Amino acid sequence: MTGLTVPAYAKINLTLDVLGKREDNYHEVSMILQSINLRDLVTVSRSGKGITIDSNTAAIPADYDNLAYRAALLLKERTGFTEGIHIYIEKNIPVAAGLGGGSADAAATLIGINYLLGLGLTPGELICLGKQLGADVPFCILGGTALVEGIGEKLTILPKAPTLWLVLAKPEFGVSTAEVYRRFDKNKVTERPDNAAAVEALAREDMELLVANMVNVLETVTLEHYPEVARIKDRMLSLGAMRAVMCGSGPTVMGVFGGQKEAEQAYVLLKEEYPEVFLTRTR
Numbered sequence: 001m002t003g004l005t006v007p008a009y010a011k012i013n014l015t016l017d018v019l020g021k022r023e024d025n026y027h028e029v030s031m032i033l034q035s036i037n038l039r040d041l042v043t044v045s046r047s048g049k050g051i052t053i054d055s056n057t058a059a060i061p062a063d064y065d066n067l068a069y070r071a072a073l074l075l076k077e078r079t080g081f082t083e084g085i086h087i088y089i090e091k092n093i094p095v096a097a098g099l100g101g102g103s104a105d106a107a108a109t110l111i112g113i114n115y116l117l118g119l120g121l122t123p124g125e126l127i128c129l130g131k132q133l134g135a136d137v138p139f140c141i142l143g144g145t146a147l148v149e150g151i152g153e154k155l156t157i158l159p160k161a162p163t164l165w166l167v168l169a170k171p172e173f174g175v176s177t178a179e180v181y182r183r184f185d186k187n188k189v190t191e192r193p194d195n196a197a198a199v200e201a202l203a204r205e206d207m208e209l210l211v212a213n214m215v216n217v218l219e220t221v222t223l224e225h226y227p228e229v230a231r232i233k234d235r236m237l238s239l240g241a242m243r244a245v246m247c248g249s250g251p252t253v254m255g256v257f258g259g260q261k262e263a264e265q266a267y268v269l270l271k272e273e274y275p276e277v278f279l280t281r282t283r
């Protein structure tokens with residue numbers, strides 16, 4: 001069995017702004033996405049007939065409902081490959097956390113099978129397929145630092161962000177992205193990110209300006225319905241974070257720390273307080 005293992009990196013939102021709602025109920029966004037070192041490992045191998053999938057956890061589906069399975073099926077439909085494929089996911093990214101775990105697995109599956117079977121799709125063609133699977137999948141194929149617009153399909157590669165030491169803390173519950181967008185009310189937004197300033201900060205490698213512009217407007221929804229998320233933000237700041245911002249639609253909060261040592265100290269304390277806590281950095 002020939003196998004290929006592809007890292008599937010989680011993403012954070014350095015910024016997230018919602019510009020409006022479309023006819024199909026999707027929202028136009030403008031956000032800066034960033035890959036971080038926290039990752040799943042997706043192994044694709046030639047095996048048996050058709051497509052099969054499993055993982056090291058019962059927390060994600062082992063059938064068509066898994067976004068990685070759907071990615072493989074879409075690629076099969078697009079290219080007509082006939083080989084049997086098995087997908088194995090080593091899950092490390094928390095589920096329904098706002099970190100794009102399912103999207104990262106789907107992206108890694110597209111990249112892995114394309115390479116394993118020599119299908120010859122270009123990165124641009126993979127991004128087009130990714131778009132059909134979910135709004136965060138195109139970025140997960142690209143990785144790095146990018147301005148993401150439209151509903152998630154318009155990508156602009158940005159200068160690599162400076163290394164940011166992060167502590168991520170997720171409460172026990174998960175959050176539905178669809179529900180957060182459904183409840184979003186632009187009239188409740190009091191602070192919006194200045195994406196132009198954040199892009200400028202990246203170009204100038206100005207960490208302070210970048211950190212000052214980290215804002216996520218979806219906090220207006222999630223913090224109202226889950227006060228625990230606001231408490232985690234406060235706790236991060238009390239532990240010395242320069243900034244504490246919710247990831248995607250939540251409920252994970254990231255604390256941005258001045259350096260590795262400061263982040264490690266906060267991580268040790270938060271580990272005692274929340275079920276899922278990670279020390280990581282931008283990549």
Ligand SMILES: C[C@](O)(CO)[C@H](O)COP(=O)(O)OP(=O)(O)OC[C@H]1O[C@@H](n2ccc(N)nc2=O)[C@H](O)[C@@H]1O
Pocket residue numbers: 013016025026027028029031033098100103133134135136137150151152177178179181182248249
């Ligand atoms: C919150 C973010 O993670 C920020 O990066 C993304 O905007 C969401 O990306 P995602 O989870 O990959 O989104 P999808 O799986 O495509 O969509 C889940 C649901 O979120 C809502 N949705 C998603 C993206 C978007 N731009 N507008 C939306 O309104 C839709 O109701 C959709 O049914």
Ligand SMILES: Nc1ncnc2c1ncn2[C@@H]1O[C@H](COP(=O)(O)OP(=O)(O)OP(=O)(O)O)[C@@H](O)[C@H]1O
Pocket residue numbers: 059060061065066067068089094095096097098099100101102103105106136175177248249250
């Ligand atoms: N490979 C996968 N990994 C994680 N969740 C998956 C996967 N496939 C399907 N799912 C389902 O998708 C839902 C959302 O999971 P995911 O971890 O991707 O959320 P998320 O990080 O909040 O996503 P996003 O940040 O893109 O909105 C879960 O309820 C889960 O059952």
